[in-house]
Amino acid sequence: MRRTVTMGAATAVGALLLAGCGSGGGGPEDSGATGRAGKRPVAAAAPTPDSRTLPGIGPATSAKVPGSARQAVVVYGAGPTSANATVALFTRTGDRWHRGPSWAAHNGDHGWTSEHHEGDRKSPIGVFTLHDAGGVLADPGAQLPYHHSRSFAPPASWLPDYQHDFDYVIAIDYNRVVGTSPNDPTRPLGRSKGGGIWLHMDHGSGSAACVTLPKDAMRYLLRTLDPAANPVVVMGDKAHLAG
Template identity: 60%
Template sequence: MTVLLAVFGTLLVPLGALSACGVPVRPGAQGPSGVEGAPADPARVPGVGDHLYQRIPADTRQVVAVYGEGRNSPRSTLVLYTRHGDGWRRVDSWPAHNGRGGWTTDHWMGDERSPVGVFTLSDAGGVLPDPGARLPYDEDDGAYATPEEWGASRRHDFDYVIAIDYNRVRGTPPHDTTRPEGVAKGGGIWLHLDHGSGTSACVSVPRSAMRYLLRTLDPARHPVVVMGDRAELRT
């Protein structure tokens, strides 16, 4: 999303075919403050205020919460919660990165900020074979390959991805370029492997976390991601 034109192999692709993290595609750490010490079954997802909590669908039983360190920070923590009865139970947490510019409630292509909000998680894929995902998994070593110029440190970013349903069509592979709200509103925002620094708008986590999430997030439990900087999440 941060570039106007990118090269996919030897194929030149237009602006509308780029993902948020800049890839051209075909047309156990400590949790955030208030999480680790929370009751085993809090009545609501810790650190999430009324504004966003009310947007979590009533049938959702799995929440991936991304707690950003600050509005302009690329650092965050990802925590997985599952619903048991009327309460939410913390399952595990991992260090993460978000957009290198931080967070925004009005995301646009190229702003290098991750969108704040509640988004469903419906589809997965990647360069590598399906590790046992419950979400529909699209293996394609071409569609998810990173550009050569990205260098070795980012070569494996998209070995595994989970599409965040921001400005995309649910039920399609993560690399699908359809943007219902228009190209200017960005898209191609994924959970993917971490390379040690901020992203263009995606959320990145360690390989072990991605494999665990792929094997755990279950369409029958209607998983969603709740993401943003901590102050905005508490609103």
């Protein structure tokens, strides 16, 4: 059942500043622009047949995908040090994965890492659950619990192109407490391991560690990801995912 949580203006601004993206992802310090992500889904290079495993995902990564997961957002990073990526949504029926839409996207400025730490500007490689969403804008019809709050808004000092980064966000369950707002600053593994890793709106270049997509993609995912389907995100550079 969909649940919308409206958070008051009294929510601590510090929560945003402790978020991995909020502390710099999409901020003025971002560098190395790689071109704006497309506003429409990007078709796959060739039709992908239904498969018992996610396309391009090797046995080591496949083993980490829960058997209960019926939806998977797969982030195919272009390379270990690249900020370019493609995101595709897959749905599992029975023992077969079916490919849905895909979009051009971005990840951390400095690429990918299996040992993410605060400030490295790399996105963590792995398989993570998806439980909570939110943003500056009102709930667009999300199935995940949606935390609507102005506390997501970036600081006024950020460049205009970055001001809408957090209009919509989906929390990636890396070093966070599931069932809380994406803005919750709690870091169960400690601050040094980073946190605040989100799917959020794209500004045309890499992020601090988050995965960024066009607005239409975020709206689509928010309306499609279903808690009953136990959605996950599978993310990393293509070579690592295939291993």
